[in-house]
Amino acid sequence: MKSFSQFPLFQSHLDLAHHYWKKIVKPGDIVIDATCGNGYDTLFLAQLLLEDEKGLLIAIDKQPEAIEAVKARLAAQISGRRLPCIRYETRCHSRFPDDLDKESVALAVYNLGYLPGGDKTMTTMCPTTHQSLEAALPLIQHGGAVSITCYPGHSEGKREEEMIIEFSSNLDPRIWSCCLHKWCNRRLSPSLLICQKAEK
Numbered sequence: 001m002k003s004f005s006q007f008p009l010f011q012s013h014l015d016l017a018h019h020y021w022k023k024i025v026k027p028g029d030i031v032i033d034a035t036c037g038n039g040y041d042t043l044f045l046a047q048l049l050l051e052d053e054k055g056l057l058i059a060i061d062k063q064p065e066a067i068e069a070v071k072a073r074l075a076a077q078i079s080g081r082r083l084p085c086i087r088y089e090t091r092c093h094s095r096f097p098d099d100l101d102k103e104s105v106a107l108a109v110y111n112l113g114y115l116p117g118g119d120k121t122m123t124t125m126c127p128t129t130h131q132s133l134e135a136a137l138p139l140i141q142h143g144g145a146v147s148i149t150c151y152p153g154h155s156e157g158k159r160e161e162e163m164i165i166e167f168s169s170n171l172d173p174r175i176w177s178c179c180l181h182k183w184c185n186r187r188l189s190p191s192l193l194i195c196q197k198a199e200k
């Protein structure tokens with residue numbers, strides 16, 4: 001995609017995601033970063049939700065190297081008092097920790113695909129992404145959301161984008177509102193899906 005500076009009307013998918021996250025996450029909330037990778041998103045989320053000893057941020061990645069990179073990034077950038085509010089889980093996101101209550105999570109974030117410059121075989125995959133979304137929805141609190149960034153420029157990313165569109169299209173509109181941000185004339189550019197659960 002051409003630089004966004006040439007199209008000042010629009011924001012990148014990540015800026016757009018941040019705009020939504022800021023509206024949803026409040027200090028003291030519980031948030032899941034289901035693909036924490038290098039920790040850029042985790043850091044942004046930590047700054048939104050951690051206040052003193054309140055809030056819980058769960059950072060998940062299946063690669064131990066990614067978890068170590070995230071830990072180092074957050075330790076360098078977040079005050080020590082807040083660090084105990086971050087939990088690291090080296091696991092596949094198809095299941096979440098058993099101690100999370102239903103309807104307790106304000107936001108679950110997925111930045112699908114593989115780490116830029118990393119091992120492309122370590123990409124997220126349709127079946128486990130689908131299982132993960134099924135597992136995430138019951139955890140989301142009323143007014144909370146799931147945010148999914150998709151990369152249809154590679155073959156598995158394209159399948160994932162098709163799957164999440166199908167998946168979200170079938171969610172009950174009385175409970176979920178799902179909006180896809182996609183470039184009509186740049187079909188390989190990243191897309192962003194936000195699914196919000198109705199407030200009570």
Ligand SMILES: C[S@@+](CC[C@H](N)C(=O)[O-])C[C@H]1O[C@@H](n2cnc3c(N)ncnc32)[C@H](O)[C@@H]1O
Nearest residue numbers: 035036037038039040041061062092093111124
């Ligand atoms: C695009 S990167 C995420 C970038 C990250 N959000 C950041 O800010 O740096 C995708 C990440 O998903 C992880 N991943 C792939 N499949 C996974 C799975 N089944 N469960 C958990 N993490 C997975 C990869 O290891 C990779 O680190």
